[in-house]
Amino acid sequence: MHLVYPTVLAALLFAIGVYGVLARRNAVLVLMSIEIMLNAVNINLIAFNAWLQDTLLAGQIFGLFVIAVAAAEVGVGLAIVLLIYRTNETVDIDSLTELGDAQGAQRDAQLAQRGVDRSAAGAGAEAQVR
């Protein structure tokens, strides 16, 4: 089999994965998209291993490693998603922006208007604003 078939397949799968990660709003589907990308990589590894006729089988072994890591990663990822669902009652990634600093930036601006330096005011000032 020519190398072009598996590489094209891998490229298509990877593109689908990237689309899923960047555009889907459901966290579970984002995780699945990541899996698709990893598998695209696996196909590449296996294909090149066969193409180059590597006596050490580095590609296959590396592929096995990727599968193992992917299994562990999806385990942790699903656990995180479950916990997010329990606390937020949603797995919509767009609404999960608590770690962002957009509000923080707004608060900074408010504080600056009132003439308080945020770093000097410390945690007490933050609590008051909240």
Next chain:
Amino acid sequence: MIETSLSTVLAAEEVSTPFQLAGTTWPDFAWLIPVFPFVAFFVILFFGKRMRTSGTVVGIVAIAASLVVSLGVFSQAYLHPGFVEEKKVILTPFGDGRLTLGMKVDGLAALMFVIVCLVSLLVQVYSTSYMDGDSRYTFFFAMLSLFTTGMLIVTIADNLMLMLVGWEIMGVCSYFLIGHFWEETPNSNAAIKAFLTTRVGDVGFMIGIFILFWGAQSFEFSTIIERAESGEMPRNLVVAGTVAIFFGAVGKSAQFPLHTWLPDAMAGPTPVSALIHAATMVASGIYMVARLYPVFELSGPALNLIGVLAAITMTMAALIALVQDDIKKVLAYSTVSQLAYMTAGLAVGGYTAGFFHLLTHAAFKGLLFLGAGSVIHAVHSNNMSEMGGLRRYLPRTHATYLVGCIALAGIPPLAGFWSKDEVILDAYWAAGFGHPHEDVATSPIVGKMVFASAVVTAVLTAFYVTRMYCLTWLGTYRGKGTPHESSAAMTVPLMVLTVPAAVLGFWGSPLWPDAHNIKRVVAFAGQPYHAPELLPIVAGTSVALAVLGVVVGFAIYGKGLPRRDPTLHMGLVTKTLQRKFFLDDLYLHAIVRPTRSTIAAGSYWLNQHVFDAPPNLAGKGAVLAGRAAYAVDRNVIDGTVNGSGRTASFTGRALALVQNGNVQAYATGMFVGVLALAVAFAAR
């Protein structure tokens, strides 16, 4: 009876000897002995203050571990007299020779390990109570551990350079420990005096090391001995080297004329006096000579010099001890005098006898010092004029102290008698009375001198010991308050030391089986050996004289302090003794004052006017440069710093807007970045 019980103990050790680990024996682990306390030193120093027990347990456990290994090594030495275990790592070539880090373990070292570890362990246990509440408690224990390390390095060393390292570690620890109560000037002065006086001896030691290296092309004891005996080393270098290196022992082991530091060193805490100034450090000089003894044996002049100095030292120190009021000073002068017995033993060809006396002396003098510490702890004074009648108040200390006194006085069958008798016997032979077993390089005149002073000192020793005993324990109490017995942490070490002080002597007596007695264990492999003997005329004389001293002492002091202490009312004699034969005055007027006035003033002028000129100019230049630098600093550097701060603050605000919390936005950024990189690489 006692002997049989001891041999059962030793038989028990024999059972434990088949400790084998893939063909290794105890001596293979001898290097661990100094390592344990060395590690403990750092642990106590850095973590001691945070521990509940201020680090004392660390030191005690470490030294106990060393003691266990020492006993293992000793069992090997006891069962196989004449064994030698040498191991070394070559550090660097040094001239025609090499510098090594190595160990030489034989009977001599094994015995030294045991006595050093035992006394150190007991002193540390004792100190937990004696030093309780001291402001530098932790530091004190750290120093005890480091000091023990130094002594164990001296003991294990297979070459002179390594020995010098341990030697100097002990010197500096001694300085710290003597000056432990440095808030009072006399104490810190005593520490400086001890440090500088032993340093004078160390110069000789260094010169001796280099002369021996010059002659033998090696620092290692075995090689030096071998090359000296084969005649490869020129005869004049052997003599010069041994004389110079003995000077180091004169300083460290407090022999005339450098003995003056030892009595002053009593300013340190009493456990320190027991450890350093009775049992271990002062013994290192003797040990060093014993290590190189086959070389000394080839050097008649050196042996003669040692003999003359020993004869002077032992008599002089014993005489000074007669008029002391401070109980620790009596013991200090007694130590000087007994050390001279050891060097006398070395001088007259009886190095095993000298070393035997070192062992027994370490046991009973350590006991006496710790006992004196217990007394001082109880009456809060060093002066015997404020003691008396303590027998009733400190019964346990009294019983142990009595054993120590009898051992020191040389009354059979306690330890001191046997070892002292061996030394006197060797002197007797060296003096040309009777028929010696082998030829000794010492001249018969020196032998006679040593013999005479050893006999005289035996009487004096018995007398001052009796005086000290009576003034402290008999009669009525003359001090303030009511004395109380010390805690168990202090009395138990005393009781433990009582055992060797009482029975250790049998080991070197003709009663002990010849194959395993101390002289066989300590003797150099391949050196002539003769069994311990008891010559009735010599032993009888020394016992009779000791008894004479005790009887006279009791006649005068038996009822406590007499109204007129006869030793203090002998006119010029008393004055001479109290001024310590004017040696301190001599040193003060002949060395210290001239140095301080003329040389110091001269060097001060030179310093002010010549050496200081360039630094002063440099200083003025530096002030100008400093002003210029200040201006630059304010305007240029500070501006840059503040500017960078403001820039960082501004960019931070701007970039915070990007962190909007939308993970997919971040992922898009990453993806675009990777794509850009890929394009960049592809286009290249």
